[in-house]
Amino acid sequence: MKSTEALTELIDDIEKLGHKFFLMINIATSEQILSERARRGFLEYGIETIQNFNDIEVRLKSYRKNCAPS
Numbered sequence: 001m002k003s004t005e006a007l008t009e010l011i012d013d014i015e016k017l018g019h020k021f022f023l024m025i026n027i028a029t030s031e032q033i034l035s036e037r038a039r040r041g042f043l044e045y046g047i048e049t050i051q052n053f054n055d056i057e058v059r060l061k062s063y064r065k066n067c068a069p070s
Contacts, residue, residue, distance in 0.1 A: 003067040010063060013056055020049045 027034075027042055034042060 003063075006063055006067070010056070010059055013052075013059075017049070017052055017056060020045075020052065024049060 024042075024046055
């Protein structure tokens with residue numbers, strides 16, 4: 001039961017991360033010129049997204065180690 005809940009939460013977080021990456025790609029490839037403040041915000045958002053990716057990677061490895069059959 002606990003492993004199912006952990007997996008469901010992990011899948012939800014991966015889906016949210018996918019949305020973040022999609023937004024970043026759209027902003028990065030847009031022809032719209034960003035103000036200095038918007039560029040800084042975009043950079044901070046990108047750093048946060050990469051940190052989220054790293055956190056999910058750690059959680060996924062932990063899930064695999066603790067829940068996968070031997």
